[in-house]
Amino acid sequence: MPLKLERTPMREQDPVQRRRNFDEVALGYSPDEAIREAQRCIQCKHPFCVEGCPVHVQIPQFIKLITEGRFEDAAQKIKETNNLPAVCGRVCPQEEQCEARCVLNRKGQSVAIGRLERFAADYQMKKGIPDPERPIKIGKKVAVIGSGPAGLTAAADLAKLGYDVTVFESFHELGGVLVYGIPEFRLPKALVKQEIEFLKRLGVKFVTNVIVGNTLTIDDLFDDGYQAVFIGTGAGLPKFMDIPGESLNGVYSANEYLTRVNLMKAYLFPKADTPIKKAHKVAVVGGGNVAMDAARCALRLDADEVHIVYRRSEAEMPARAEEVHHAKEEGIIFDLLTNPIRIIGENGRVTGMECIKMELGEPDASGRRRPVPVKGSEFIMEVDAVIMALGTTPNPLIAATTHGLEIQPWGGIIADEATGATSRPGVYAGGDAVTGAATVILAMGAGKKAAAAIHEYLEGKK
Amino acid sequence: MYKILQKEKLAPSVYIMKVEAPLVARKAQPGQFIILRVYDMGERIPLTIADYDRDKGTITIVFQEVGKTTKLLAALEEGQYIQDFAGPLGKPSEFDGLKTVLAIGGGVGAAPLYPQVRRMHEMGIDVDVILGAKSKDYLILTEEIKPFCRNMYIATDDGSVGYHGFVSDVLKKLVEEDGQTYDRVIAIGPLIMMKVVSGMTKQYNIPTIVSMNPIMMDGTGMCGACRVKVGDEVKHACVDGPDFDGHLVDFDEAMRRQAFYRDEEGLALHTLEEGGQCQCH
Ligand SMILES: Cc1cc2nc3c(=O)[nH]c(=O)nc-3n(C[C@H](O)[C@H](O)[C@H](O)COP(=O)(O)OP(=O)(O)OC[C@H]3O[C@@H](n4cnc5c(N)ncnc54)[C@H](O)[C@@H]3O)c2cc1C
Ligand SMILES: Cc1cc2nc3c(=O)[nH]c(=O)nc-3n(C[C@H](O)[C@H](O)[C@H](O)COP(=O)(O)OP(=O)(O)OC[C@H]3O[C@@H](n4cnc5c(N)ncnc54)[C@H](O)[C@@H]3O)c2cc1C
Ligand code: SF4
Ligand code: SF4
Ligand code: FES
Ligand SMILES: [Mg+2]
Numbered sequence: 165m166p167l168k169l170e171r172t173p174m175r176e177q178d179p180v181q182r183r184r185n186f187d188e189v190a191l192g193y194s195p196d197e198a199i200r201e202a203q204r205c206i207q208c209k210h211p212f213c214v215e216g217c218p219v220h221v222q223i224p225q226f227i228k229l230i231t232e233g234r235f236e237d238a239a240q241k242i243k244e245t246n247n248l249p250a251v252c253g254r255v256c257p258q259e260e261q262c263e264a265r266c267v268l269n270r271k272g273q274s275v276a277i278g279r280l281e282r283f284a285a286d287y288q289m290k291k292g293i294p295d296p297e298r299p300i301k302i303g304k305k306v307a308v309i310g311s312g313p314a315g316l317t318a319a320a321d322l323a324k325l326g327y328d329v330t331v332f333e334s335f336h337e338l339g340g341v342l343v344y345g346i347p348e349f350r351l352p353k354a355l356v357k358q359e360i361e362f363l364k365r366l367g368v369k370f371v372t373n374v375i376v377g378n379t380l381t382i383d384d385l386f387d388d389g390y391q392a393v394f395i396g397t398g399a400g401l402p403k404f405m406d407i408p409g410e411s412l413n414g415v416y417s418a419n420e421y422l423t424r425v426n427l428m429k430a431y432l433f434p435k436a437d438t439p440i441k442k443a444h445k446v447a448v449v450g451g452g453n454v455a456m457d458a459a460r461c462a463l464r465l466d467a468d469e470v471h472i473v474y475r476r477s478e479a480e481m482p483a484r485a486e487e488v489h490h491a492k493e494e495g496i497i498f499d500l501l502t503n504p505i506r507i508i509g510e511n512g513r514v515t516g517m518e519c520i521k522m523e524l525g526e527p528d529a530s531g532r533r534r535p536v537p538v539k540g541s542e543f544i545m546e547v548d549a550v551i552m553a554l555g556t557t558p559n560p561l562i563a564a565t566t567h568g569l570e571i572q573p574w575g576g577i578i579a580d581e582a583t584g585a586t587s588r589p590g591v592y593a594g595g596d597a598v599t600g601a602a603t604v605i606l607a608m609g610a611g612k613k614a615a616a617a618i619h620e621y622l623e624g625k626k
Numbered sequence: 627m628y629k630i631l632q633k634e635k636l637a638p639s640v641y642i643m644k645v646e647a648p649l650v651a652r653k654a655q656p657g658q659f660i661i662l663r664v665y666d667m668g669e670r671i672p673l674t675i676a677d678y679d680r681d682k683g684t685i686t687i688v689f690q691e692v693g694k695t696t697k698l699l700a701a702l703e704e705g706q707y708i709q710d711f712a713g714p715l716g717k718p719s720e721f722d723g724l725k726t727v728l729a730i731g732g733g734v735g736a737a738p739l740y741p742q743v744r745r746m747h748e749m750g751i752d753v754d755v756i757l758g759a760k761s762k763d764y765l766i767l768t769e770e771i772k773p774f775c776r777n778m779y780i781a782t783d784d785g786s787v788g789y790h791g792f793v794s795d796v797l798k799k800l801v802e803e804d805g806q807t808y809d810r811v812i813a814i815g816p817l818i819m820m821k822v823v824s825g826m827t828k829q830y831n832i833p834t835i836v837s838m839n840p841i842m843m844d845g846t847g848m849c850g851a852c853r854v855k856v857g858d859e860v861k862h863a864c865v866d867g868p869d870f871d872g873h874l875v876d877f878d879e880a881m882r883r884q885a886f887y888r889d890e891e892g893l894a895l896h897t898l899e900e901g902g903q904c905q906c907h
């Protein structure tokens with residue numbers, strides 16, 4: 165078979181159209197396209213791609229199944245190591261993980277592993293995911309706190325081992341950042357729902373509206389007969405810049421903006437009851453995935469102009485390359501090497517933002533060149549909404565109400581990297597709650613390790 | 627889903643509901659609140675816990691119909707269900723070391739005051755209470771609160787009962803004419819009332835706690851919508867409050883922030899009324 169160098173492109177909604185709707189941007193492969201792309205994989209004996217995947221998905225194996233047209237088997241193969249392939253195929257930073265290590269990356273373009281993963285998972289979902297084998301119950305209860313990717317993964321693995329697993333979630337909806345943060349046009353919520361349905365079929369119980377730390381504590385959980393607890397509560401606390409004018413109406417944290425839009429469906433207002441203010445000119449401060457998502461949501465809410473304001477240059481931007489590309493295609497304006505110093509308002513509402521130009525100096529602690537202000541380069545941007553996407557930290561609620569749980573000075577829960585074990589026996593933690601804001605797949609990996617460690621711990625306690 | 631066990635009208639547009647929520651009832655303390663969502667397209671709104679019964683697993687809320695969500699809530703009857711009901715949220719009120727307290731409630735502010743007055747009574751604190759309302763018909767919970775306070779004063783805007791005037795006039799009379807002294811004033815009601823009361827007690831040098839009611843969403847510290855300026859600090863009312871030092875709160879900013887969605891709230895209410903019946907069942 166001739167080696168095809170060209171990566172099979174994936175169809176996308178036209179930027180002109182999609183910038184005004186919340187439908188999914190990337191449309192996925194057809195079976196023919198998937199087979200064509202799968203055939204590009206040369207089935208390495210020592211597949212580096214697998215090393216690049218934090219959960220070691222058996223990449224050549226599942227891709228081979230796709231070349232044979234065995235799409236559902238391919239999905240099952242992925243699921244041996246990754247419970248949420250439809251999600252990861254869409255949002256993993258593949259270009260830094262599996263695809264970065266693919267041998268074809270040198271010759272031209274890597275195999276589109278993420279797209280193939282997505283294809284197999286979507287195909288299986290459309291056919292209907294087969295009922296899982298109901299594990300034999302071993303009569304031990306484990307509590308999982310938080311229903312993001314870390315919690316869902318831990319819950320699934322523990323349920324498969326026969327534990328009675330209950331997931332406690334503070335929101336009214338399950339899925340963590342997958343439902344409240346990442347927008348519909350990048351990750352349709354129906355998909356997340358289906359994945360959660362699957363966990364329900366596995367026997368996992370879900371209780372929403374429970375804020376652990378308030379509604380009940382970890383000690384209460386042990387009193388109620390849970391023998392181990394996994395904390396997967398994410399990093400949900402927003403940061404602000406601490407500059408004048410941040411309390412003006414029209415200044416949002418990205419968390420607030422995205423939660424209003426995604427979780428509360430403010431884009432359907434007034435059909436959905438949660439309001440969002442229509443803005444004409446929006447500035448989003450930050451350069452990560454969160455900033456891209458907020459900017460693209462603002463555009464879809466009919467803003468005339470949306471700016472990304474970032475103090476470093478494009479090379480330092482932490483957002484996925486693909487999402488930066490999508491944002492540009494849709495007409496988002498990038499004001500790089502620019503930093504806000506003050507927000508200006510009239511009658512309590514934002515009317516502008518004063519910024520200063522930056523230039524790159526010496527590398528800082530993060531190894532990236534430190535941006536330094538250019539004297540006298542201040543200017544005023546006229547805007548009527550400012551969204552702060554500056555990163556998040558873990559919520560102190562659980563740490564403050566759990567005896568003997570050690571945390572980092574910045575709020576992260578201290579947990580063993582290999583097992584997720586915390587300073588408190590029987591309490592494990594993983595995902596953003598431990599690492600600070602990271603990625604879906606790392607959170608899932610942490611959930612997986614912790615599930616295995618919890619199993620070992622409870623086996624030992626027999 | 628959370629069952630409505632009892633519902634009663636307390637005053638025009640003001641309702642009291644007892645809701646089955648055993649997990650919330652297990653931990654509820656005076657000063658805390660819940661966040662509810664009436665139906666699946668609903669918004670999340672905060673309401674104070676007006677009472678709780680740990681044994682029966684119930685939470686009591688008192689609310690005033692002011693917009694779409696509270697109207698939808700008021701349209702629910704006994705035996706029906708509220709979609710989501712999460713809590714208890716916020717910090718419990720603290721009363722340690724107090725001997726005499728003046729508690730002031732304006733309008734539905736009487737509801738959050740009730741469990742606080744009761745708790746202070748249990749702790750042996752002497753509590754005087756001022757309740758204010760538009761008129762006689764709008765006064766709520768007077769009989770419920772009475773057994774737990776030393777003196778009760780009533781003020782109505784129209785003079786239909788009690789003192790003809792504002793709660794702040796009664797406060798002035800108590801302190802300036804009657805020479806009453808208090809370790810603390812607790813004021814719960816509309817922002818403007820809390821602002822006026824705090825302004826006065828600052829002059830009298832009486833420490834004052836107000837209960838802030840900014841726009842909220844999650845209620846767990848993750849959105850920042852509820853930020854309130856207290857002295858030099860920016861606080862999140864849902865986790866750091868809702869109680870704050872009334873002498874430090876920036877009320878003018880709080881009033882501006884509370885009004886941010888006025889247009890949208892009007893539109894939501896309008897669509898509800900145009901649509902006639904609520905569309906949630
Ligand atoms: C806008 C945005 C875009 C992103 N884009 C990408 C991307 O493209 N690719 C990628 O890989 N990563 C992306 N990320 C990062 C990724 O989503 C997170 O790293 C990942 O979701 C972390 O998973 P988690 O399970 O640790 O926590 P979360 O997903 O944050 O889930 C935590 C859950 O715990 C609940 N919770 C919190 N406190 C409590 C409590 N006290 N009691 C009960 N429940 C509680 C929360 O409500 C939440 O549901 C993005 C993040 C954001 C915000
Ligand atoms: C901690 C706290 C405790 C409260 N306790 C009570 C109570 O015990 N009884 C009671 O009647 N009211 C209480 N409120 C106010 C109550 O939340 C609002 O009246 C309610 O949200 C109005 O919703 P609506 O859709 O009916 O009205 P809308 O027309 O949408 O809004 C009317 C006004 O209510 C406020 N409001 C709107 N949305 C929110 C929101 N998401 N969060 C907070 N305020 C909002 C705004 O000032 C708005 O202008 C409390 C508020 C807070 C923050
Ligand atoms: S889970 Fe993510 S990193 Fe692993 S193979 Fe799939 S897309 Fe690549
Ligand atoms: S490294 Fe690339 S070519 Fe080799 S097995 Fe992995 S995906 Fe296939
Ligand atoms: S309501 Fe979101 S932070 Fe307080
Ligand atoms: Mg409303």
